[in-house]
Amino acid sequence: MPSAMKNILAICLMLIALQSQSQSIADKYPIVPKPQSLTPKAGNFKLSAATVIVLDNEGEVPAANFLNDYLSRFYGFTLKLAKKASKNFIRLSVKHLLVPGVDGKYDMQVAPAAINISGDDYQGAFYGVQTLLQLLPTKKIATANIPCVDIMDEPRFKYRGLHLDVARHFMPVDFIKKYIDYIACYKLNTFHWHLTDDQGWRIEIKKYPRLTSVGGWRDGTIAGHYPGTSNDNIDYGGFYTQQEVKEIVQYAKERFVTIIPEIEMPGHASAAIAAHPELSCFPTETTVIPGIASEASKKKAGKKVQETWGVFEDVFAPTEYTFNFLENVIDEVVALFPATYIHIGGDECPKEAWKRSAFCQQLIKEKGLKDEHGLQSYFIQRMEKYINSKGKKIIGWDEILEGGLAPNATVMSWRGEEGGIAAAKQGHDVIMTPGSHCYLDHSQSKNEDSVTIGGYLPIETVYSYDPVPAVLTAGEAKHILGAQGNVWTEYMKTPGKVEYMLFPRLAALSEMLWTKKENKGWDDFEKRLPVVFERLDMESVNYSTTYYDLKAEVKRTHKNNGVIWKMSTKREMVTYKITTPKIIPKGTIGKYIIAMPDFQKDPLGGLGIFMDTVIVDTLEENIRKIFYDDSVFINETGTYSATGIYCGRRKVGTIEQFFSFNKATGKKITLTNLASKSYPGDGAFTLVNGIQNDKGLARSAEFLGFSETDCEAVIDLGKMDTVNKVMVHSLEQQGSWIYIPKSIEVYTSSDGNDFTPQSIFEANERKPGNNVFTISLPAVPCRFIKVKITNHGKIGGGKPGAGNPSWLFVDEIEVW
Numbered sequence: 001m002p003s004a005m006k007n008i009l010a011i012c013l014m015l016i017a018l019q020s021q022s023q024s025i026a027d028k029y030p031i032v033p034k035p036q037s038l039t040p041k042a043g044n045f046k047l048s049a050a051t052v053i054v055l056d057n058e059g060e061v062p063a064a065n066f067l068n069d070y071l072s073r074f075y076g077f078t079l080k081l082a083k084k085a086s087k088n089f090i091r092l093s094v095k096h097l098l099v100p101g102v103d104g105k106y107d108m109q110v111a112p113a114a115i116n117i118s119g120d121d122y123q124g125a126f127y128g129v130q131t132l133l134q135l136l137p138t139k140k141i142a143t144a145n146i147p148c149v150d151i152m153d154e155p156r157f158k159y160r161g162l163h164l165d166v167a168r169h170f171m172p173v174d175f176i177k178k179y180i181d182y183i184a185c186y187k188l189n190t191f192h193w194h195l196t197d198d199q200g201w202r203i204e205i206k207k208y209p210r211l212t213s214v215g216g217w218r219d220g221t222i223a224g225h226y227p228g229t230s231n232d233n234i235d236y237g238g239f240y241t242q243q244e245v246k247e248i249v250q251y252a253k254e255r256f257v258t259i260i261p262e263i264e265m266p267g268h269a270s271a272a273i274a275a276h277p278e279l280s281c282f283p284t285e286t287t288v289i290p291g292i293a294s295e296a297s298k299k300k301a302g303k304k305v306q307e308t309w310g311v312f313e314d315v316f317a318p319t320e321y322t323f324n325f326l327e328n329v330i331d332e333v334v335a336l337f338p339a340t341y342i343h344i345g346g347d348e349c350p351k352e353a354w355k356r357s358a359f360c361q362q363l364i365k366e367k368g369l370k371d372e373h374g375l376q377s378y379f380i381q382r383m384e385k386y387i388n389s390k391g392k393k394i395i396g397w398d399e400i401l402e403g404g405l406a407p408n409a410t411v412m413s414w415r416g417e418e419g420g421i422a423a424a425k426q427g428h429d430v431i432m433t434p435g436s437h438c439y440l441d442h443s444q445s446k447n448e449d450s451v452t453i454g455g456y457l458p459i460e461t462v463y464s465y466d467p468v469p470a471v472l473t474a475g476e477a478k479h480i481l482g483a484q485g486n487v488w489t490e491y492m493k494t495p496g497k498v499e500y501m502l503f504p505r506l507a508a509l510s511e512m513l514w515t516k517k518e519n520k521g522w523d524d525f526e527k528r529l530p531v532v533f534e535r536l537d538m539e540s541v542n543y544s545t546t547y548y549d550l551k552a553e554v555k556r557t558h559k560n561n562g563v564i565w566k567m568s569t570k571r572e573m574v575t576y577k578i579t580t581p582k583i584i585p586k587g588t589i590g591k592y593i594i595a596m597p598d599f600q601k602d603p604l605g606g607l608g609i610f611m612d613t614v615i616v617d618t619l620e621e622n623i624r625k626i627f628y629d630d631s632v633f634i635n636e637t638g639t640y641s642a643t644g645i646y647c648g649r650r651k652v653g654t655i656e657q658f659f660s661f662n663k664a665t666g667k668k669i670t671l672t673n674l675a676s677k678s679y680p681g682d683g684a685f686t687l688v689n690g691i692q693n694d695k696g697l698a699r700s701a702e703f704l705g706f707s708e709t710d711c712e713a714v715i716d717l718g719k720m721d722t723v724n725k726v727m728v729h730s731l732e733q734q735g736s737w738i739y740i741p742k743s744i745e746v747y748t749s750s751d752g753n754d755f756t757p758q759s760i761f762e763a764n765e766r767k768p769g770n771n772v773f774t775i776s777l778p779a780v781p782c783r784f785i786k787v788k789i790t791n792h793g794k795i796g797g798g799k800p801g802a803g804n805p806s807w808l809f810v811d812e813i814e815v816w
């Protein structure tokens with residue numbers, strides 16, 4: 001074996017040895033969410049088929065069943081239940097049958113002879129079992145050593161929620177049960193089941209069978225991002241029968257999970273309206289399907305279930321017919337769900353239809369309401385009264401604050417924290433679910449790895465969230481019941497995709513909800529994360545590995561003669577293999593890693609093999625240069641690729657990047673004024689780093705964003721040269737307030753002080769997306785080039801964001 005390769009392997013082995021020596025608490029007790037107190041003890045409890053479970057009373061049966069079910073699925077044995085045992089037992093007990101305060105407190109002692117789990121209540125004992133399961137090995141073995149420990153644990157928040165939208169995409173009953181298991185394993189206690197929306201009504205209502213026979217089905221679904229590249233024209237739908245709902249509610253109950261059903265009103269109502277057009281302000285108007293509608297729906301007049309995403313104008317009319325209908329629906333829903341809360345939605349209700357409707361305008365006058373927001377408030381308050389009369393409380397999205405909050409409502413704050421803060425200040429209970437930290441439909445990766453709704457929510461950001469806003473007084477903070485992760489399924493067609501979006505972020509969410517602030521910390525959490533992945537592997541749960549992805553940075557060089565492409569990853573013991581497009585010329589002698597078609601010869605499992613000294617003549621031509629290093633110097637145009645190889649075995653992702661070189665690439669560049677803090681890129685260097693953004697906002701880090709200012713850059717070519725043209729890359733996306741520049745001015749200089757104006761370019765031709773503007777110069781000799789890219793200014797009337805300052809997004813300046 002070549003010596004360099006030997007060294008790499010030796011280092012890997014050494015690192016593994018070092019790691020196992022210093023087995024930390026996090027490694028030995030990889031419990032998520034982290035318990036409030038954990039005292040390691042010496043020794044192990046040996047769990048095997050010979051171990052018995054001792055129960056205090058009947059109330060412990062669900063916890064014991066869960067334990068046995070888990071053991072049988074992943075370890076291939078179950079434990080007998082016994083009334084008494086003297087050794088080798090797990091005892092489940094409760095301290096009180098009814099305890100006031102926070103539910104779910106427990107303590108657990110693992111000793112060599114026995115494990116004692118004692119809950120303050122049954123829920124506590126159940127959570128003790130969840131903790132125990134996380135101490136089991138992540139491989140199937142007949143006897144598991146469980147390290148001895150004393151744990152005392154209780155939750156920080158009493159509302160620990162996870163939501164699932166089954167309207168945009170329907171999820172089968174079996175998966176709903178799995179989802180409830182995930183909720184329970186991570187010690188969450190609430191499943192918010194979003195059952196109705198524009199794209200489907202998913203719960204059987206006996207009095208209105210059309211809700212599911214008509215409202216449960218759509219003629220097609222858009223493909224790709226809204227507004228869609230096509231429509232699949234597939235009849236799509238499904239719903240849960242009341243029998244199935246009952247079964248699911250019972251399943252959840254045995255796992256101490258409360259299900260809060262959501263019946264959306266007055267907006268997001270297209271499916272209900274398709275079933276019962278009288279619910280609309282304009283029952284005879286045909287539904288507008290924005291984007292690409294299916295062939296079937298193009299041929300149909302009348303009301304339709306939506307096939308695309310977003311917000312739709314056709315909403316419930318606040319008529320007696322509608323209230324009567326909704327009350328009847330609520331009657332059946334209340335009978336199915338024992339939860340105290342019913343979620344009535346309330347979000348994103350456009351007011352256009354109410355503005356157009358004579359009936360609504362008359363009602364506003366009659367009831368002395370201020371406007372349509374007042375009408376929304378009237379709608380919600382009226383439904384609240386009815387729901388309260390059934391002994392239940394309502395939860396609504398933060399829009400229910402508009403026009404005045406219903407007296408007993410709990411608010412779910414999703415458009416940031418403001419709604420939650422306002423509600424808490426008014427003395428209302430609040431559940432925090434801000435998009436910035438809790439929207440698990442956002443992408444986990446900056447390089448979007450599958451189609452998602454957009455945004456970027458890495459696991460670190462979920463973890464960092466504190467649901468109690470600092471601006472609240474202690475009294476107001478008591479109204480923050482907890483927080484919730486939301487899983488909207490516009491871009492999740494299958495259970496596998498839901499799992500992928502959920503994991504590993506659910507682990508971070510659970511610690512944010514359960515673990516007291518003072519016991520929580522990212523560094524420690526990160527140490528427990530590898531075992532979370534191993535357990536998900538064992539359980540065959542799909543998850544995202546973006547946490548371990550290679551991250552690439554482009555750095556300047558001291559000599560300004562090229563760029564450095566540098567890789568890193570969260571995983572230790574990674575070797576990097578970077579392939580450059582450069583072909584090694586025949587006859588070259590040197591130290592190279594040469595691509596070889598023979599896998600066997602490469603102990604790193606990749607395609608490369610290191611040769612100390614090679615005369616390339618003896619090999620075939622077309623050999624690319626490969627570096628086993630974390631960085632590579634680049635000064636030529638081409639596509640480069642990097643792969644991380646985890647301890648010589650597994651890949652941790654591949655990144656491919658096209659670098660485009662011109663006279664300015666890698667050169668010294670300064671900006672007269674900095675870009676906005678929201679879009680700082682990597683400073684001025686971003687404009688000459690050789691990476692031309694072709695992915696638009698999906699790679700927003702590649703842009704410098706300027707608001708109310710221009711982008712003025714001076715590039716130093718390092719020596720006198722002749723310049724024929726300058727090219728400026730900028731983005732246009734008017735929907736996001738991003739406009740192409742008004743003009744581009746180019747100046748040249750030989751000393752960096754005296755600049756001569758060369759050309760002014762009025763940028764008025766453009767296309768949406770990335771634009772490249774070319775400014776030709778008459779072969780000017782110079783060393784310094786100043787480029788002034790002027791901001792479009794205020795957004796004009798009739799455009800999204802009219803009257804606001806526009807954004808200027810620049811990603812690269814080329815000099816030729």
Ligand code: TNX
Nearest residue numbers: 347348397414439441453488
């Ligand atoms: C907003 S969050 C919505 C949902 C969408 C979601 C997508 C909320 C109350 N309404 O209807 O699915 O954004 O992220």
